[in-house]
Amino acid sequence: xxxxxxxxxxxxxxxxxxxxxxxxxxxxxxxxxxxxxxxxxxxxxxxxxxxxxxxxxxxxxxxxxxxxxxxxxxxxxxxxxxxxxxxxxxxxxxxxxxxxxxxxxxxxxxxxxxxxxxxxxxxxxxxxxxxxxxxxxxxxxxxxxxxxxxxxxxxxxxxxxxxxxxxxxxxxxxxxxxxxxxxxxxxxxxxxxxxxxxxxxxxxxxxxxxxxxxxxxxxxxxxxxxxxxxxxxxxxxxxxxxxxxxxxxxxxxxxxxxxxxxxxxxxxxxxxxxxxxxxxxxxxxxxxxxxxxxxxxxxxxxxxxxxxxxxxxxxxxxxxxxxxxxxxxxxxxxxxxxxxxxxxxxxxxxxxxxxxxxxxxxxxxxxxxxxxxxxxxxxxx
Amino acid sequence: xxxxxxxxxxxxxxxxxxxxxxxxxxxxxxxxxxxxxxxxxxxxxxxxxxxxxxxxxxxxxxxxxxxxxxxxxxxxxxxxxxxxxxxxxxxxxxxxxxxxxxxxxxxxxxxxxxxxxxxxxxxxxxxxxxxxxxxxxxxxxxxxxxxxxxxxxxxxxxxxxxxxxxxxxxxxxxxxxxxxxxxxxxxxxxxxxxxxxxxxxxxxxxxxxxxxxxxxxxxxxxxxxxxxxxxxxxxxxxxxxxxxxxxxxxxxxxxxxxxxxxxxxxxxxxxxxxxxxxxxxxxxxxxxxxxxxxxxxxxxxxxxxxxxxxxxxxxxxxxxxxxxxxxxxxxxxxxxxxxxxxxxxxxxxxxxxxxxxxxxxxxxxxxxxxxxxxxxxxxxx
Numbered sequence: 008x009x010x011x012x013x014x015x016x017x018x019x020x021x022x023x024x025x026x027x028x029x030x031x032x033x034x035x036x037x038x039x040x041x042x043x044x045x046x047x048x049x050x051x052x053x054x055x056x057x058x059x060x061x062x063x064x065x066x067x068x069x070x071x072x073x074x075x076x077x078x079x080x081x082x083x084x085x086x087x088x089x090x091x092x093x094x095x096x097x098x099x100x101x102x103x104x105x106x107x108x109x110x111x112x113x114x115x116x117x118x119x120x121x122x123x124x125x126x127x128x129x130x131x132x133x134x135x136x137x138x139x140x141x142x143x144x145x146x147x148x149x150x151x152x153x154x155x156x157x158x159x160x161x162x163x164x165x166x167x168x169x170x171x172x173x174x175x176x177x178x179x180x181x182x183x184x185x186x187x188x189x190x191x192x193x194x195x196x197x198x199x200x201x202x203x204x205x206x207x208x209x210x211x212x213x214x215x216x217x218x219x220x221x222x223x224x225x226x227x228x229x230x231x232x233x234x235x236x237x238x239x240x241x242x243x244x245x246x247x248x249x250x251x252x253x254x255x256x257x258x259x260x261x262x263x264x265x266x267x268x269x270x271x272x273x274x275x276x277x278x279x280x281x282x283x284x285x286x287x288x289x290x291x292x293x294x295x296x297x298x299x300x301x302x303x304x305x306x307x308x309x310x311x312x313x314x315x316x317x318x319x320x321x322x323x324x325x326x327x328x329x330x331x332x333x334x335x336x337x338x339x340x341x342x343x344x345x346x347x348x349x350x351x352x353x354x355x356x357x358x359x360x361x362x363x364x365x366x367x368x369x370x371x372x373x374x375x376x377x378x379x380x381x382x383x384x385x386x387x388x
Numbered sequence: 389x390x391x392x393x394x395x396x397x398x399x400x401x402x403x404x405x406x407x408x409x410x411x412x413x414x415x416x417x418x419x420x421x422x423x424x425x426x427x428x429x430x431x432x433x434x435x436x437x438x439x440x441x442x443x444x445x446x447x448x449x450x451x452x453x454x455x456x457x458x459x460x461x462x463x464x465x466x467x468x469x470x471x472x473x474x475x476x477x478x479x480x481x482x483x484x485x486x487x488x489x490x491x492x493x494x495x496x497x498x499x500x501x502x503x504x505x506x507x508x509x510x511x512x513x514x515x516x517x518x519x520x521x522x523x524x525x526x527x528x529x530x531x532x533x534x535x536x537x538x539x540x541x542x543x544x545x546x547x548x549x550x551x552x553x554x555x556x557x558x559x560x561x562x563x564x565x566x567x568x569x570x571x572x573x574x575x576x577x578x579x580x581x582x583x584x585x586x587x588x589x590x591x592x593x594x595x596x597x598x599x600x601x602x603x604x605x606x607x608x609x610x611x612x613x614x615x616x617x618x619x620x621x622x623x624x625x626x627x628x629x630x631x632x633x634x635x636x637x638x639x640x641x642x643x644x645x646x647x648x649x650x651x652x653x654x655x656x657x658x659x660x661x662x663x664x665x666x667x668x669x670x671x672x673x674x675x676x677x678x679x680x681x682x683x684x685x686x687x688x689x690x691x692x693x694x695x696x697x698x699x700x701x702x703x704x705x706x707x708x709x710x711x712x713x714x715x716x717x718x719x720x721x722x723x724x725x726x727x728x729x730x731x732x733x734x735x736x737x738x739x740x741x742x743x744x745x746x747x748x749x750x751x752x753x754x755x756x757x758x759x760x761x762x763x764x765x766x767x768x769x
Contacts, residue, residue, distance in 0.1 A: 310600070312597075316597075383637070384636050
């Protein structure tokens with residue numbers, strides 16, 4: 008039985024062209040970009056090319072891109088590196104742990120942090136934001152797209168409100184789930200820092216980038232040889248960086264994403280027809296990011312559903328992939344304020360960019376089978 | 389480096405006619421645990437192991453062979469006081485000792501034809517060592533160092549005397565089924581019965597998708613540890629899913645745990661008949677959880693067609709944890725993947741089940757065929 012991978016928000020397969028480029032940088036062009044000789048110069052050139060590509064993909068300048076080991080490091084670098092002692096910060100309850108944990112650490116160091124709540128669709132409350140912002144607010148971080156439910160925050164409004172109420176504040180956004188899925192343009196979107204990760208869009212794991220509008224404001228996390236303009240010391244991960252650069256050139260065109268949106272909706276309709284109890288979790292139809300669909304089968308433990316689907320060769324997530332090892336309801340879902348029953352049954356389907364109509368038929372057939380079987384077994388649970 | 393390792397066995401020396409059977413099993417187990425490496429010989433209540441290669445590794449493995457009480461890397465020399473002294477000097481020089489060390493010589497002379505008796509050997513060797521090592525001092529009551537000499541057809545000299553694990557050789561205590569979950573208790577129970585000589589058949593009940601695939605991996609790891617302690621037989625992985633589904637469907641939730649346990653005993657009975665097992669081993673400890681009250685133990689106990697051995701019955705959780713840490717199973721057991729029955733643990737399970745109530749529920753079930761099939765199709769790993 009062929010597997011159907013519906014966990015693209017967790018990670019995606021590396022595209023063949025990317026793999027090839029990575030291999031080349033590991034073998035033939037293995038030089039250290041800091042070396043003076045020819046191999047070093049070659050490697051440096053390749054890294055520069057990748058930087059240009061990544062910068063272009065979000066309309067940034069090259070010197071505004073810092074390569075790091077992935078989304079987690081880029082988030083840490085942005086928040087720790089832009090933070091100043093004292094003052095006040097704002098973030099949301101549904102942020103990724105690599106954002107939330109940095110703020111919790113800042114709190115332990117005596118900083119004041121507000122964690123904004125969200126409505127049942129996952130949108131932060133703009134009135135609440137407005138109330139929390141002060142002239143003392145130094146840093147705000149709100150992800151562009153939530154990884155569990157796919158809500159796209161109204162970032163332009165958030166920026167507008169922030170600039171008015173807290174002119175001192177620097178704004179960071181984690182765009183890991185947005186990159187390649189919705190348009191990203193830092194000339195229009197006036198954030199101060201933005202996080203990208205390669206492996207969510209056909210690139211290798213272990214590499215990501217931080218866009219930083221004014222690099223002079225950033226303090227590095229790592230001390231060392233001064234690579235990346237002194238902002239990220241450590242020999243450049245040339246295979247990863249070059250791989251990310253190639254992945255950028257292969258980002259799906261805009262049209263592909265809107266057809267993915269259609270594919271997602273027809274998948275949902277197909278399931279809903281057969282399983283009327285099904286509940287959509289997160290944003291309404293047409294509002295969320297094209298690749299994420301969170302569905303709940305109230306009363307059925309999501310973990311069992313994920314495992315049963317895995318037996319049928321359908322690979323999905325319960326909550327976010329990072330929190331399944333803890334036996335608790337994901338804090339993101341909890342923040343939505345839905346019924347416990349609904350939360351515990353929430354399963355995330357996230358679609359690879361090339362997921363097609365034929366894929367839907369087979370996937371929905373298998374999903375329906377599994378749920379019907381579970382319904383029979385657990386009807387009285 | 390020593391020439392050989394002297395092995396002493398305890399209890400089994402006392403077992404009269406069975407002695408040769410016990411020693412045969414002990415030798416088999418040593419060969420298995422040492423992967424057939426090295427040579428094993430025996431004489432007069434002693435076994436001699438000649439390691440080929442890594443002596444330290446051999447000693448470490450021998451310390452997990454049940455039935456052994458002492459393990460001593462020794463020098464083998466001719467029956468000659470000069471050679472004996474040279475061997476002792478060599479062993480002492482190889483040790484890392486403080487400036488002042490007290491010692492005594494202890495001799496066992498089973499070869500009475502040697503020209504000195506034990507006392508004379510002690511005195512003679514003691515005097516020689518005092519001369520060679522000026523920092524040594526004799527203390528016959530509480531010496532830091534014991535130089536031991538055994539006079540047989542050859543002389544054996546050793547200083548290092550490592551304790552063995554004690555117990556009886558695996559395979560001298562009949563056969564038994566160990567109900568092995570991924571938790572902390574059951575591997576310890578299995579270890580304790582291996583120690584008393586039972587040839588254990590580890591049986592695990594899988595109920596994917598109600599449990600995680602990783603929980604079986606965990607059980608496989610636990611089996612590997614038990615194999616280091618002499619477990620001979622492979623893991624029997626029984627697919628419990630069809631039985632569990634019927635129970636979830638048909639039985640009241642608060643009885644689920646107790647009914648599952650009764651089904652597992654029935655499965656063990658079937659396997660016992662099939663392969664001649666004489667006991668069922670469980671990790672139950674009185675009162676630890678709802679299914680381990682006297683009433684619950686009774687409700688499973690009445691079904692068993694062979695004695696249920698519960699070596700942990702009187703131990704506290706902490707005592708079990710300490711033992712699990714010593715054995716090396718603890719770190720595996722605490723990995724957070726549920727073993728059988730965690731997902732569906734009812735909020736208020738019955739703690740004092742009435743047998744008549746249970747039997748009434750079971751009358752409605754028709755599981756005989758499924759039980760037989762589960763054992764028939766058990767996977768041996």
